[in-house]
Amino acid sequence: MIAPEVTLTHLNRADGSATYTHIGYSIIGAVNGPIEVQRRDEQPEDATIEVNVRPAVGVGSPKERHLETLLHNTLRSIILTRLIPRTLVQITLQIRSLPEEDDSTGVNTSLTILPHLLHTALLALLSASIPLRTILTSVLIAVPSSASPNTSSTPLLSPTANELLRAKPVRSIHVFAFSGDRKLLLNESDGTFSYAEWAEACEKAEEVCCGEEEEGGVKLDEGESMELDGQVQEESLEKWLRGVVRRKVEWEQRWKSAT
Amino acid sequence: MATLATLVLPGDEIPHGALPKGTGKKKTLTLGPGLRHIPPNTVATTVAGALATDDKKNAALVDYNSGRYLPFVGDLVIATVNGSAAENFNCLLTPNTSPATLPHLAFEGATKKTRPQLPPNSLVYCRIASAGRDLPPELTCVDPSTGKGEGLGLLKSGMLFHISLGMARRMLAAKGGITLLDLVGAKVGFEVTVGRNGLVHIDGGNVKTTLAIGRAIQEVDQGAFGDERQKKLAADVLKNL
Amino acid sequence: MPREAEISLNEREFIKQALQEQIRLDGRAFDAFRPLELTFGDEYGVADVQLGKTRVIARISVDVTTPLPERKFDGIFQIVTEFSPMASPAFEVGRPTDAEVILSRILEKSIRRSNALDTESLCIIAGLKCFALRADVHIIDHDGGLIDAACIAVMAALQHFRRPDVLVEGEKATILSVREREPIPLSILHQPLCVTFSYFEDEVFLVDANLAEEQVRQGEVILTMNKHGEVCQIAKYGGATINPLALLNCTNVALQKVKEMTTFIQKRLEKDAKKRDAGGLLAELSAENAR
Numbered sequence: 163m164i165a166p167e168v169t170l171t172h173l174n175r176a177d178g179s180a181t182y183t184h185i186g187y188s189i190i191g192a193v194n195g196p197i198e199v200q201r202r203d204e205q206p207e208d209a210t211i212e213v214n215v216r217p218a219v220g221v222g223s224p225k226e227r228h229l230e231t232l233l234h235n236t237l238r239s240i241i242l243t244r245l246i247p248r249t250l251v252q253i254t255l256q257i258r259s260l261p262e263e264d265d266s267t268g269v270n271t272s273l274t275i276l277p278h279l280l281h282t283a284l285l286a287l288l289s290a291s292i293p294l295r296t297i298l299t300s301v302l303i304a305v306p307s308s309a310s311p312n313t314s315s316t317p318l319l320s321p322t323a324n325e326l327l328r329a330k331p332v333r334s335i336h337v338f339a340f341s342g343d344r345k346l347l348l349n350e351s352d353g354t355f356s357y358a359e360w361a362e363a364c365e366k367a368e369e370v371c372c373g374e375e376e377e378g379g380v381k382l383d384e385g386e387s388m389e390l391d392g393q394v395q396e397e398s399l400e401k402w403l404r405g406v407v408r409r410k411v412e413w414e415q416r417w418k419s420a421t
Numbered sequence: 422m423a424t425l426a427t428l429v430l431p432g433d434e435i436p437h438g439a440l441p442k443g444t445g446k447k448k449t450l451t452l453g454p455g456l457r458h459i460p461p462n463t464v465a466t467t468v469a470g471a472l473a474t475d476d477k478k479n480a481a482l483v484d485y486n487s488g489r490y491l492p493f494v495g496d497l498v499i500a501t502v503n504g505s506a507a508e509n510f511n512c513l514l515t516p517n518t519s520p521a522t523l524p525h526l527a528f529e530g531a532t533k534k535t536r537p538q539l540p541p542n543s544l545v546y547c548r549i550a551s552a553g554r555d556l557p558p559e560l561t562c563v564d565p566s567t568g569k570g571e572g573l574g575l576l577k578s579g580m581l582f583h584i585s586l587g588m589a590r591r592m593l594a595a596k597g598g599i600t601l602l603d604l605v606g607a608k609v610g611f612e613v614t615v616g617r618n619g620l621v622h623i624d625g626g627n628v629k630t631t632l633a634i635g636r637a638i639q640e641v642d643q644g645a646f647g648d649e650r651q652k653k654l655a656a657d658v659l660k661n662l
Numbered sequence: 663m664p665r666e667a668e669i670s671l672n673e674r675e676f677i678k679q680a681l682q683e684q685i686r687l688d689g690r691a692f693d694a695f696r697p698l699e700l701t702f703g704d705e706y707g708v709a710d711v712q713l714g715k716t717r718v719i720a721r722i723s724v725d726v727t728t729p730l731p732e733r734k735f736d737g738i739f740q741i742v743t744e745f746s747p748m749a750s751p752a753f754e755v756g757r758p759t760d761a762e763v764i765l766s767r768i769l770e771k772s773i774r775r776s777n778a779l780d781t782e783s784l785c786i787i788a789g790l791k792c793f794a795l796r797a798d799v800h801i802i803d804h805d806g807g808l809i810d811a812a813c814i815a816v817m818a819a820l821q822h823f824r825r826p827d828v829l830v831e832g833e834k835a836t837i838l839s840v841r842e843r844e845p846i847p848l849s850i851l852h853q854p855l856c857v858t859f860s861y862f863e864d865e866v867f868l869v870d871a872n873l874a875e876e877q878v879r880q881g882e883v884i885l886t887m888n889k890h891g892e893v894c895q896i897a898k899y900g901g902a903t904i905n906p907l908a909l910l911n912c913t914n915v916a917l918q919k920v921k922e923m924t925t926f927i928q929k930r931l932e933k934d935a936k937k938r939d940a941g942g943l944l945a946e947l948s949a950e951n952a953r
Binding site for chain 1 (some may be wrong): 428430431432433455467470471485486487489515518519554587591645646647648649651
């Protein structure tokens with residue numbers, strides 16, 4: 163799997179921003195917050211979260227509204243809204259480009275983009291230093307139809323639009339999002355599938371997102387992966403995320419070692 | 422190169438070994454920004470950054486330099502007056518946040534009869550007296566123990582420059598090491614006021630000096646200049662003045 | 663309702679004072695643009711413009727529809743600008759600010775109504791089928807000068823865009839995909855570009871004001887011209903009065919700026935074309951078409 167490319171905190175106006183590019187999807191995310199919330203949206207004990215998904219072409223349609231709802235519900239569970247009550251966290255995700263074949267893959271296009279939107283939103287939140295309960299990682303898994311009904315086919319992991327096109331017809335697709343402590347945050351599935359298939363996909367997704375199960379929970383990596391230079395294939399999405407944050411921290415602290 | 426600090430992501434639990442030992446005078450552990458305590462005895466991070474610990478003060482915090490300024494008690498900030506209410510001024514610490522309150526009486530020598538008059542959009546240098554999640558932050562322009570202004574109050578003329586939050590912390594730190602200001606200050610007189618909320622106010626008496634110093638500070642910030650490059654920059658600034 | 667934070671009194675006075683001493687905050691000359699950067703995406707018709715700290719992305723897309731009954735021989739061209747909170751928390755989705763209305767109106771007048779794009783060339787079968795071209799303008803970062811940046815972005819994207827070729831046989835039109843035939847560029851009649859002048863006391867005119875300068879200015883004049891010196895539109899929405907002679911002077915400055923920018927866009931387009939043509943693939947394809 164190719165690690166997504168990320169640029170953090172590159173916009174001047176927004177409090178946090180990230181540009182995320184992966185297998186043909188390119189999204190710019192910006193976060194403003196915590197800022198003043200409008201009276202009608204104010205919640206006495208919680209922060210209000212506003213998610214705007216803006217398509218590359220045209221103005222928002224029900225598809226974008228649906229994605230916004232999914233993102234809102236997922237992000238609400240990782241943002242520590244109780245720490246910043248009566249404020250607004252505004253998340254804007256501008257889709258810059260989609261893979262050329264996105265429309266012709268025959269699968270639900272709001273699911274194929276969902277992991278990328280989730281990652282962009284998380285990165286922008288990290289860049290804005292909004293207090294978070296945990297991180298999240300997300301992946302798409304597609305199960306193509308097999309030749310015979312009895313044998314199950316190998317699920318595709320984070321397939322590119324082109325791979326989906328070649329694997330046509332795809333029987334079901336699943337989006338999973340996991341928190342840093344390996345808890346399932348979101349699952350959206352589309353198509354026909356058995357429970358066994360779903361469980362297999364879920365297990366595989368967990369492995370991709372959080373890496374192999376290791377004893378002792380999360381341990382702080384104390385420079386043991388210092389040689390990591392961004393080009394190396396990251397084993398799990400969580401490792402990738404740590405790599406991104408490492409670069410951010412190094413950039414912020416470079417004055418300490420500057421001449 | 423300096424050793425890389427411990428990297429943390431939100432949700433990481435800090436092992437007890439990484440926290441200060443509490444061998445100093447203070448016995449209670451202080452958690453700074455970016456850390457939260459989950460009872461009974463778990464400490465977890467809430468932001469991405471580098472973990473910093475201070476054994477002497479028995480404190481731990483996460484160092485990060487992005488995002489919006491969040492008020493903390495004791496911080497020195499440059500606030501913009503937004504309007505005046507019955508008892509206090511409404512001030513903004515960052516644009517589009519809900520206003521902080523600055524009582525009319527929180528100025529040196531202010532009484533009910535001699536209230537300070539601050540027009541909207543003027544700048545005030547003040548200290549954060551209280552900040553919590555349930556009340557708007559309260560500001561003050563006097564030291565509560567002495568009743569003196571101690572340099573706090575209305576900022577006249579001059580110009581405001583935006584800097585990163587990390588740069589503001591660096592400038593306010595006791596041994597901040599902004600060689601640039603020391604060097605330029607030896608030759609040219611100017612006033613500099615640093616707000617923790619990412620603002621610096623410069624008054625060099627004339628447009629040219631003010632601008633040159635302000636831009637130089639921004640350059641040091643953006644380029645992450647160390648001592649050597651600051652010295653060079655200071656020489657350039659002085660040459661052009 | 664969220665509002666753009668007002669500039670402090672100190673900054674306002676300082677900017678005015680500096681301008682009287684012929685100094686701009688970023689050290690630019692009064693008639694200088696901020697550094698302009700223009701890049702194109704992998705797809706045709708995406709232009710990413712950076713003007714100092716302002717960033718605008720324009721994206722052209724095409725669709726096939728029936729032409730408007732009163733304009734049977736014309737295709738449809740539409741410019742859509744919608745601000746998002748990305749550029750500033752003061753921008754709310756679905757509630758246009760004055761700046762947004764002015765921006766879309768100026769782009770409409772400058773590009774659409776000045777016939778920069780030959781809409782007749784978008785017609786496929788008169789009265790039945792035509793191309794509907796759409797330019798989406800996304801404001802990514804806002805530090806003033808949105809109108810100028812958006813206009814550059816839309817014009818560059820239009821020149822960069824390639825529409826699919828069509829095969830017309832009587833009443834039947836077939837859209838040929840990119841693989842079947844090399845898509846063709848749009849027919850652009852001229853290249854209007856906007857230059858915004860912000861004016862202050864004592865007849866000080868600034869080109870390409872940043873956000874702080876925009877907040878302090880007395881008013882603005884938006885001029886749209888092409889490189890041939892033809893004025894497409896002049897807009898002055900209220901504000902303090904100005905001397906008509908000063909306006910004449912503005913047109914001279916604008917012409918010079920428009921010429922510079924047109925050359926700049928041209929150079930970037932050529933550079934992009936060269937990059938796409940790596941290996942001479944394009945030449946090969948066009949040779950095939952000629953046969």
